[in-house]
Amino acid sequence: MDKTYPLVIKNLYFNYSNTKTNAIIDSISFSVNNGQIVAIVGSSGVGKTTLIKMINGTIHPNDNKRIKGEIYIFGEEIKRLSKPQISKYMGTVFQDPDTQIIFSCVEDELAFGMENLCFPQNDMTKRIDDVLELLNIESLRYRNPNQLSGGEKQLVVIASILCLDVDIIILDEVLAQVDKKGKAKILKVLEKLKNQGKTIIMIEHDYGNLFIADSVYRLEEGKLNLFNFNGDKNETIY
């Protein structure tokens, strides 16, 4: 398997029940290149988050026999990687920051992942400085994340993933709870990350945010199709 591709998915299949009908993910294949932003759209309940959970190992093929097909991360099949090993390549940010924030200081929150991955102390401090600067949130460093606005909380969660210096970043509707100003800020950061060669997979509801994506896929009835997006930018998919 080509190791230059951060993510390759081949004939992925998943069904929540044992019946053969209505597979939520049905023979999906796609690959993502370095420095590419891929958006996945689709109405609610169509299986977008399920697909993300399969990619990031939350639904792991070794734990769940209903998964068929192959997922490769930098040429390594996901079956051979444990969840913590996957976290070295890939970081996921979910929609609700409140269920992802653990500590009562932003700096501790950012350090948590790096501590788990055994970053040396000096590297941690430097990475925290760099990421806070990248996101322009230096002023939040010693604040309590629980007292921040929704947009700021989401930036803190994104920062905690960026600190890990992972090559693949998965964003599961992260812009849904963020105000216009916060959205603009996050989208700007995503563009910067793309230019740094990071691979970004984003799940989106809002067409207005898709301009940033290099390719847009639509998930419908278990199938993932390339979506030629020319529609109304103000449209929202439900």
Added chain:
Amino acid sequence: MKSSVDPRIKIFIALCLSTSGVLFTRVDKLLVILIIGVIYGLCFNVQYFSVYKRIRRYLQLFIVIIIIQSIFNHDGQAVLTINGFALLTDEGIIRGISYLFRIYIIVLSGAILTTSNMRDILQAFIQLKLPYDIAFMVAIGIKFMPLLVEEIQNIFTSIQLRGIDINMLSIKKRIEIVSYLFMPVIMNTLVRAKKLAISVDARGFRAYNKRTSLRQLRIKHIDEVVFFVTIVVFSGCIYF
């Protein structure tokens, strides 16, 4: 002194206080321990008003405990007699007050720990060689307890917003309502725990057997002084 004392010293003080509170039986000794606890609390800037707010709803329960202790303890002189039955005795009252002191001492021990932030307490547990998984679980438990309480209050409010005045209901009906609360609270807690677990996994939790730390706690001169004073104070309490 609040921010300058090492959380490991605070853990030690809390352990000394709570152990003394459980082991001592004499009311005068318990009073001394309580006073010592209050002094420590003042030094560490414990927010007594917020502690009071948390335990005020249990004050009635404490009074009931005193009365029950008195009723079931017939030693000593009768203070209140009904039809020849000694309802309250001086020994019973003293024992009840001892229980009250014990509860306050244990609450104070917990309050002293809350004067350090969660990350510092977690780091203290790690440096005390407690396995990280256990230390993390304890810290998460401390963090999520208020959220759980908030969740229960929200569900109570939602019931009241549907026109049910819980205070007007019979005890049987109230118990029935509380049983309805359990399912959404448990479900919400499980969902929250699952999401948190996914997020923690995504950040490499237990990726290696070891982990590094951004901050390191170091014992300072003031910590040594507080530690020494604590040993002297509690040794004195045991001796006398």
